[in-house]
Amino acid sequence: MPWLVLAFCAGATVVHFLAVLPTLVGLLAIAMAGILVWRRWPVIAAMLFGLAWTAFGARQIVADDWPCTRDREVIDLLGVVTAPATRREGWVEFDLRVLDPAGSGAPRRLRLSWYEADAIPLPGQQWRMTARLRCRNGFSNPGTPDRELELLRQRLGATGYIASGTRPILLADRPWQYPVQRLRARIASDIGASRSSRASAAVLQGLSVGVRGNVPDKLWEAFAATGIAHLIAISGMHVTGCALFALLLLRSAWKLRPGMPRSRRIEIEMAVVVAVTAGYAMLAGASLPTLRTLVMVTVVAWQRVLRRATPVHLTLALAALLLVATDPLAVTSSGFWLSFVATAVLLALIDAGPGWLGRLSAFLRAQAAILLLLTPVLA
Numbered sequence: 001m002p003w004l005v006l007a008f009c010a011g012a013t014v015v016h017f018l019a020v021l022p023t024l025v026g027l028l029a030i031a032m033a034g035i036l037v038w039r040r041w042p043v044i045a046a047m048l049f050g051l052a053w054t055a056f057g058a059r060q061i062v063a064d065d066w067p068c069t070r071d072r073e074v075i076d077l078l079g080v081v082t083a084p085a086t087r088r089e090g091w092v093e094f095d096l097r098v099l100d101p102a103g104s105g106a107p108r109r110l111r112l113s114w115y116e117a118d119a120i121p122l123p124g125q126q127w128r129m130t131a132r133l134r135c136r137n138g139f140s141n142p143g144t145p146d147r148e149l150e151l152l153r154q155r156l157g158a159t160g161y162i163a164s165g166t167r168p169i170l171l172a173d174r175p176w177q178y179p180v181q182r183l184r185a186r187i188a189s190d191i192g193a194s195r196s197s198r199a200s201a202a203v204l205q206g207l208s209v210g211v212r213g214n215v216p217d218k219l220w221e222a223f224a225a226t227g228i229a230h231l232i233a234i235s236g237m238h239v240t241g242c243a244l245f246a247l248l249l250l251r252s253a254w255k256l257r258p259g260m261p262r263s264r265r266i267e268i269e270m271a272v273v274v275a276v277t278a279g280y281a282m283l284a285g286a287s288l289p290t291l292r293t294l295v296m297v298t299v300v301a302w303q304r305v306l307r308r309a310t311p312v313h314l315t316l317a318l319a320a321l322l323l324v325a326t327d328p329l330a331v332t333s334s335g336f337w338l339s340f341v342a343t344a345v346l347l348a349l350i351d352a353g354p355g356w357l358g359r360l361s362a363f364l365r366a367q368a369a370i371l372l373l374l375t376p377v378l379a
Contacts, residue, residue, distance in 0.1 A: 004046040005317040011050025012324050012331045021059055027052045054328035061329075064107045066158030068135035074163050075104055078128050078171075081121040082109070082178060083285075084185035086213030087192070092117040093213065095156070099126070106133065107157020114162045119170070120189075123181035129168035133160040153288075153329050180282045184209040206232045210285030234284040239277055239293040246276040270301035288333050295319045296343075316344055342370055 015021070022030065034048035078099045085094035096110045112131055114121075121127060136158055138147025151159065162168060175182045188211040192201050199219050206212035212232060223232060250269050254260065277297045281290040296319045303315070320340060323330050330336050 002313050002317040003043055005321045007043045007046035008050035009320060009324055009331055011047035011052075012054040012328050014047075014051050015054040015058060015328070016332055018055075021062070022055050024056075024059075027056050027059075030055075050324070053325065054331075057328045061152065061155060064101075064109075064157045066107050066133050066135050068137070070105075070133070071135050072132055074130060074132045075106060076128070076130050077104055077106060077110075079110070079126070080174075080177060081123050081125050081127065083123060083181050084188055084209075084211050085121050086211070087120070088213070091115040092120060094121045096127070109154075109156050111151070111154075111156050111159045112161060113159075114168065115164075118167075121168075122173070122175075122185050123178040124173060124175040125170060126172040126174065127168045128171055130163045130166040131160045132163050133158045149332060153332065184211065184283060184285065188214075203232065207234070209283055210234050210287060210290075234287065234290055238284070239281055239290050239297070242280045243273050243277045243297050246273050266307075267305055270305050274298050274301050288327070288330060289335055289339065291327075292319070292323055292330075292336065292339060295322050313344070316340060341373055 030048050030052040034045040034052065037048075038045040077096065079096040080099060081094050082097045083095045085092050092114045094112060094114070096112055098104060098106045098108055098110065101108050110131075110133070112129075136148055136151045136156065138151070187209050188205045191205050191208065192214070194201060196204065198214075199216055202212075202214035202216065203219070205214055210233075215232065247269060250272060254265055274297060277294055281294045284290050296315070299315055299319050299322075323336070
C-alpha cells in the first residue's frame with residue numbers, strides 16, 4: 001500500500017508541472033488506462049489515478065477564477081464574511097463568500113482589502129459593497145513565497161479592494177452562520193485589546209487561534225533568521241498535544257469509575273479525543289498541518305476502536321491518501337512532505353534500548369536520520 005500511495009501522490013504532483021490541464025475526455029482516457037493496467041502494473045495505475053483525480057479537482061477550482069481579461073473591473077457585490085479579518089496599517093483585509101456569484105459574475109470566494117476602514121467585518125456579517133477585482137496573480141521569485149499558489153490553495157478566485165469613494169453597507173449580522181470563525185475573531189479581538197504590545201498580541205493571536213496576519217513583517221524576519229518561524233504556526237505538535245491532554249484527563253477520570261468495561265472506555269476515549277482534536281483544529285483555522293494531524297489522530301483512534309494493530313507505515317500511507325484525495329493541492333505544500341518524512345523517521349526509530357543510554361542513543365539516531373533525510377526535501 002505505501003508504494004501505491006506514493007505513486008498516487010506522484011501522479012498528483014505531476015499535474016502541477018503541466019502547462020495546460022487535460023480536457024475531460026483526456027481525464028477519462030487517463031482513468032481508463034489506469035483501470036486497464038491495474039492488474040499488471042498497479043503502481044503505474046495508482047499514478048494515473050492520482051493524475052486524473054488531481055487534474056479533475058484542479059479544473060473545478062480554476063473554473064471559478066476571475067478572468068484576467070476583466071482585471072481591475074469594478075462590480076457590485078453581496079456577500080458574507082467567512083473568516084476573521086486581518087488588521088494592517090491603514091487597511092483591513094477579509095475573505096468574502098459571494099451570495100450571488102451568477103448574477104455578479106464574481107468568483108464564489110474573494111479576498112478584499114478595505115482602505116481607511118471605519119469598521120471591522122466579522123464572520124457571519126452580510127455586506128453590500130462595490131469592489132475593484134484583480135485576477136489571482138502574484139510574484140513568484142526564487143526563495144520567496146508563491147502568492148498565486150497560496151491563493152489557489154485557499155480556494156480564492158480573485159482579490160480586490162473596496163472602490164474609492166464608496167463605503168460598504170452592513171445588511172445583517174448572523175453569527176450562527178460561522179460560529180467557529182466568529183469565536184476565533186472574538187478571541188483575537190480580545191487579545192488585541194489587551195494591554196500587551198502590538199507585536200506580543202499578534203504573536204499570541206497566532207499561537208492561540210491561528211490569526212497570524214497581524215504579526216509585523218520585521219518580527220517575521222526575526223523569526224525566520226532565528227529559525228523559529230514554524231513555531232508560530234499551529235501545527236501537528238500543538239494538535240497532538242491537545243489530543244494527549246484530553247486523553248490524560250479521561251484516564252484520570254476513569255479512576256472515579258473503575259468498574260467500566262475496558263472496551264467501552266476505549267470507545268469513549270477515542271470519540272472524545274477525536275472530537276476535542278477536531279474542535280481545536282477548527283478553532284486554529286483548519287490549516288493543512290492541523291488537518292493532517294487530525295486525519296492521523298482519527299485513523300489511529302479508529303484502529304484502537306477496532307482493536308487492530310496496523311503497522312506504522314500503513315497508518316501514514318492511509319493518512320496521506322486521505323489528505324491528497326480530499327485536497328489534491330496538499331502536495332504543493334512543503335510542510336506536507338516534511339511532516340510525513342519526519343514522522344516516518346521518528347516512528348521507525350522510536351524503539352529505544354533499556355536505560356537512559358538507550359533513550360539517548362535513540363534520540364541521537366533519530367535526529368541524525370531526520371537531518372539526513374530532510375535535507376534534500378528542504379533543498
